[in-house]
Structure formats: C-alpha cells, structure tokens
Amino acid sequence: MDEKLLGKCGFYCDACPTYLKGGCRGCEEEHTPGDCFTRDCVKEKKLKFCGECKDFPCDTIMTKPHSTVLDKDWLAWKKYSESNR
Numbered sequence: 001m002d003e004k005l006l007g008k009c010g011f012y013c014d015a016c017p018t019y020l021k022g023g024c025r026g027c028e029e030e031h032t033p034g035d036c037f038t039r040d041c042v043k044e045k046k047l048k049f050c051g052e053c054k055d056f057p058c059d060t061i062m063t064k065p066h067s068t069v070l071d072k073d074w075l076a077w078k079k080y081s082e083s084n085r
C-alpha cells in the first residue's frame with residue numbers, strides 16, 4: 001500500500017474512481033490548508049489518518065458536510081460500539 005494514497009479521512013485513494021480516472025491527485029496533492037477540515041485536523045494532530053485519533057469518530061466528521069467519504073451510518077455504529085465497551 002502506498003501511504004501517499006491514504007486519504008486523511010482513511011479512504012484509500014487508489015480505490016476511488018475519480019482518482020483512477022485522473023480527476024484527482026490524492027489527498028496530499030489535491031488539497032491545501034483550509035479546503036478540507038479532515039486533512040487540516042489530521043495534519044495538525046500529526047496523525048497519518050483520521051482513524052488514528054483517540055476521538056474517532058468525532059462529532060465534527062459525523063455532522064460536518066464533506067468532512068469524510070466514510071459512511072455516516074457506519075460512523076454512528078462505530079461511535080455507539082466504542083461508547084458501549
């Protein structure tokens with residue numbers, strides 16, 4: 001796996017149709033500070049991707065539009081299951 005293709009939200013860019021068609025250069029290349037909340041947050045916390053965060057999934061990625069490509073239902077399940085351990 002090429003870590004440069006691991007999006008900050010945790011999605012692997014090489015599995016994305018837009019990336020594969022040449023419409024995106026991947027999270028690191030395509031985004032700049034201020035245009036992606038998740039990218040900015042992960043870089044600020046010095047993580048590789050969002051799932052490494054102790055607060056994952058945080059309320060922000062669950063409610064803020066376009067903060068992740070991860071499924072909102074899965075995130076809700078993940079948050080629920082983590083809080084019931």
